[in-house]
Amino acid sequence: xxxxxxxxxxxxxxxxxxxxxxxxxxxxxxxxxxxxxxxxxxxxxxxxxxxxxxxxxxxxxxxxxxxxxxxxxxxxxxxxxxxxxxxxxxxxxxxxxxxxxxxxxxxxxxxxxxxxxxxxxxxxxxxxxxxxxxxxxxxxxxxxxxxxxxxxxxxxxxxxxxxxxxxxxxxxxxxxxxxxxxxxxxxxxxxxxxxxxxxx
Numbered sequence: 238x239x240x241x242x243x244x245x246x247x248x249x250x251x252x253x254x255x256x257x258x259x260x261x262x263x264x265x266x267x268x269x270x271x272x273x274x275x276x277x278x279x280x281x282x283x284x285x286x287x288x289x290x291x292x293x294x295x296x297x298x299x300x301x302x303x304x305x306x307x308x309x310x311x312x313x314x315x316x317x318x319x320x321x322x323x324x325x326x327x328x329x330x331x332x333x334x335x336x337x338x339x340x341x342x343x344x345x346x347x348x349x350x351x352x353x354x355x356x357x358x359x360x361x362x363x364x365x366x367x368x369x370x371x372x373x374x375x376x377x378x379x380x381x382x383x384x385x386x387x388x389x390x391x392x393x394x395x396x397x398x399x400x401x402x403x404x405x406x407x408x409x410x411x412x413x414x415x416x417x418x419x420x421x422x423x424x425x426x427x428x429x430x431x432x433x434x435x436x437x
Contacts, residue, residue, distance in 0.1 A: 238256070238257055238295040238296065239254065239255070239256055239289055239293050239294050239295050240254070240255045240256075240294070240295065240296050240297065240298055240405065241253075241254055241280070241283075241284070241289075241291075241294050241296075241297045241298070241316075241319070242254075242255065242297070242298040242299070242401045242404040242405060243276070243280070243297070243298070243299045243300065243312050243315065243316050244299070244300030244312060244332055244335065244399045244404060245272045245276065245300065245304070245308045245309060245311050245312030245313075246300045246301075246302045246303065246304030246308060246309060246312070246332035246345075246399065247304060247308075247332070247345055247346070247398070247399060248267060248268065248269050248270075248346070249265050249266065249267050249268065249398055249399070250264075250265070250266040250267075250268040250272050250275055250276060250279060251263070251264070251265050251266075251300075251398075251399045251400065251401065251404070252264050252266075252276070252279045252280050252283045252401075253283060253400070253401025253402075253404070254283055254284060254287035254289050254401075255401055255402075255405055258402070258405060260401045260402055261286075261287035261288070261289065262283045262284075262286035262287035263283065263400070263401045264279050264282065264283050265398065265400075266279055270305075270307070270308070272307075272308045272311045272312065273307070273311045276311055276312065276315055277315070280315070280319075291319065291322070291323055292323060294319075294323055294325055295325055296320075296325050296326050296327070296328060297316045297319055297320050297325065297326070297327045297328070298316075298327075298328045298329075298330060298404045298405060298407075298408055299312055299313055299316035299317075299327060299328070299329055299330070299416065300312060300329075300330060300331075300332035300335065300399060300404060301313065301329040301330060301331060301332065301416065301417065301418055301419050302331070302332055302353075302418050302419035302420060302421070303331075303332065303333070303345075303347070303353040303365050303367065303419040303420065303421045304332060304345075304353070304419075304420075305348065306418075306420055309418045309419075309420065310418070313329070313416050313418055316416070317416055326412070326413045327413055327416060328408045328409070328413045329413065329414065329415075329416045329417070330404055330407035330408055330409070331355070331361075331365060331407065331419060332345075332399055332419075333345065333353060333354070333355040333364075333365050334355070334357075334361065334403070334406075334407035335399045335400060335403030335404040335406070335407045336381060336382055336397050336398060336399055336400075336403060337381040337382070337395075337397045337403070338403075338406070339357075339379075340357060340358040340359070340378050340379065341356070341357050341378055341379050341380065341381050342354060342355070342356045342357075342375050342376060342378050342379070342380045342381070343355050343356075343357070343380075343381055343382045343397070344370070344380060344381075344382040344383055344386055344390065344394065345382050345383050346383050346385070346386075347367050347421075350369060351367050351368055351369050351370075352367070352368065352369075352370050352373075352382075352383070352386055352390075353365055353366070353367050353421065354366055354367075354368070354373065354375070354382075356375065356376045356378060357378075358376075358378065362376065365419060365421065366421070367421045367422060369389075370386050370389035370390045371389050371390070371391070373390065375390070375392065379395065380392045380393065380394045380395070381394065381395045381396075381397040382394060382396075382397055382398075383396075384396045
């Protein structure tokens with residue numbers, strides 16, 4: 238089964254193509270906030286390197302976050318549009334589920350001096366959640382993800398990122414559920430509306 242996997246939940250844009258569990262081509266592009274600009278050319282490049290046409294795809298997998306509003310929308314809307322054009326299912330997964338394997342706590346950058354995190358031991362132990370690293374009471378499990386937060390967490394953090402293989406492993410059994418983004422909080426950019434008094 239040919240699968241296109243997309244994740245735009247972190248500053249690294251991840252796109253991969255797999256045949257079953259075998260990854261044919263993959264790109265991890267440090268893109269900051271440029272996901273909208275870089276996603277389409279990255280998808281085109283990865284499909285070409287895999288020797289796969291869009292029409293050959295049997296399904297898509299997309300990371301639902303948690304992550305920033307704009308980044309998540311880019312990935313989810315693109316995956317939904319491709320799935321609609323090709324007529325194939327689109328499976329959404331929690332992006333944290335695609336980081337590392339086995340019992341672990343995954344932490345990623347949530348900006349605003351916070352992290353997104355989720356613990357796993359044979360499956361997710363609740364969450365995902367967002368919080369300040371120094372205020373978290375993490376389970377006694379290995380921590381993986383963004384190693385820049387090791388000092389603030391007071392724990393060793395093994396570097397790990399979202400991968401195509403991880404996205405494939407995270408796909409739940411059964412029919413795909415609605416693609417609901419995991420924002421966990423309000424957008425960073427909020428319109429500044431100043432109401433003027435009504436004059437008569």
